[in-house]
Amino acid sequence: MAKKTRVIHTCSECGYSSPKWLGRCPECGSWGTLQESASASSAGVAATAAVSGAVPKGLTPHTPATPITRISAATSRSVSSGIGELDRVLGAGVVPGSVVLMAGEPGVGKSTLLLEVAARWAQQKDVDGEGTRTSLYVTAEESAGQVRSRAERTGALMDTLYLAAESNLDIIFGHVEQLKPSLVIVDSVQTMHAAGVEGVAGGVAQSRAVTAALTTLAxxxxIPILLVGHVTKDGNVAGPRVLEHLVDVVLNFEGDKQSSLRMLRGIKNRFGATDEVGCFEQTAEGIREVSDPSGLFLSHRGQTPDGSAVTVAMDGVRPILAEVQALTVDPVAKNPRRVVTGLDANRVPMVLAVLQARAGQRTNDKDAYVATVxxxxxxxxxxxxxxxxxxxxSLHETPLPQKTVVIGEVGLAGELRRVPNLARRLQEAARLGYERAVVPAGEKIAVKGLRVTQASTLAEAIAAVSR
Structure with a gap:
């Protein structure tokens, strides 16, 4: 049938389409991002037949449908990447033919981590045990010399790790045909360019076409393919939302620039859960995985100072021991200050108010500084x-008992409420050598080597640690 050409306006930020021009995108709220483009549409034969009431005729498939019981499960069996924390977040490792999109802010260490993945992958033997794996690292953001310099600094120089500084997608496919690698890393998807597709690299059309082509290749x-993705100022993956639907796994690599700690979180995972968290540390030698993050946060602790308490927080399904510090001093100004770092800035003042109203501890005439370590x-x-x-x-200048962890939610009436995964939290505390725990009453949990004290109210918890 004859094709109709109509004009549509597509948002360059999120991919939203509209038949008419709009100053502001209704989907993402960006101004001046709707660009005019021509779209050719035609009604298919099957759709026409369906409308007329006739039975539509389809095309003969090249490969007939197969009973699900005859499909081998080995094709989706995970393979270790060589980095345990990455394997934890992915489920059990890298699945052959999968596409993983890793997003993160500039400078957080995405390229360094994936270069380490390529090197670890190239060090391992093939699944059949014969020969070593080969990995291809494609970069369009840096020169080959820059990547080589970083690989030398991080100890990632391997003969089976190949490097290509290309941005043309067709040339990348040529490299894959020549080398036949078992892993491909593309840094980044927003800098790749697909020939024959309108738009600049990083635009909606180009990002969609590049991701779709790489997904088809995988x-x-x-061959598993790992993609680096840029993020917007809001922390979302740059480009159209369809990128996250095309890939199998979406990971977010995050961290504070003032801290060396980096966290890898799963946003989407077709092969496992999304509540796993991987911990890494940024060092001068590159990205180092941290298998015991609790030890990282508590490695400096010696004699317990006043104004310090240790708790067990859950990051996904992983329990992590963390230290909370508080400092109370006489106010300099007329109104006492509440300065919070690393915690909910709205909840900490509420807890201090409950501490005064329900436990008789005066906090309204003190400056309070509360932070995590x-x-x-x-x-x-x-x-x-x-x-x-x-x-x-801190108010009484009295340190809490040694080797004690405290866990619990404080209600407005001064009661202590139970928290989820209490048993797992206490087991982690016992593993690190803690001998006593103060927890909300109501759930009896016995952990070897740990004496558990239950308290119904905040006042009872204070009495328990002041004995």
Whole structure:
């Protein structure tokens, strides 16, 4: 049938389409991003037949449908990447033919981590045990010399690690045909250019075409492909939302520039759960995986000072011991200050108010500074009791008992509420050598080597640690 050409306006930020021009995109709220383009549309034969009431005729498939019981499960069996923390987040490792998109802010260490992945991959033997794997690292943001210099600094120089500084997608496919690598890393998807597609690299059309082509390459060859993705100022993956739908796994690599800690979180995962978290540390030699993040946050602790309490926070399904510190001093100005770092800035003043109203501890005439140690950020309410007891310890200049962890949510009536995964939190505390825990009453949990004290109210918890 004859094709109709109509004009549409597509947002360059999120891919939203509209038949008419709009000053502001209704989807993402960006101004002046809707660009005019021509779209050719035609009605198919099958659709026409369906409308007329006739039975539509389809095309004969090249490959007939196969019973699901005859499909081999080996094609989706995970292979270790050589980095345990990455394998944890992915589920069990890298699945052949999968496409993984890793997003993160500039300078957080995405390229360094994936270069380390390429090197670790190239060090391992093939699945059949014969020969070593080969990996191809494609970069369009840096020169080959820059990547080589970083690889030398991080100890990632391998003969089976190949490097290509290209931005043309067709040339990249040529490299894959010549080398036949078992892993491909593309840095980044927003800098790649597909010939024959309108728009500049990083635009909606180009990003969609590049990701779709690389996904097809992975599915047809069985080669896993890891993509680096840029993020917007809001922290979302740059480009159209369809990128996240095309790939199998979306990971977010995040971290504070003032801290060396880096966290890898799963946003989407077709092969595993999305509540796993991988911990890494940025060092002068590159990205180092941290298998025991609790030790990273508590490695400096010796004699327990006043104004300090240790709690167990859950980051995904991983329990992490964290230290909460509080400092109370006489106010300099007329109105006492509340300065919070690493915790919920709205919840900490509420806990201090409950500490005064329900436990008789005067906090309204003191400046209060409450923070976590090591750059850790905690948003869950299970740290309320640690905030309250650290503040009480600072007010009375009395340190809490040695090797004690405190866990619990504080209610407005001064009661302690139970928190999820309490058993797992206590087991992690016992593993690191803690001998006592103060927790909300109501759930009896026995952990070997750990004496558990239950408290129903904040006042009872204070009495328990002041004995």
């Amino acid at each position: 599915k047809t060859t069985g 090591g750059g850790m950020k905690i948003t869950e309410t299970a740290t309320d009791l640690a905030v309250a007891l650290a503040t009480w310890s």
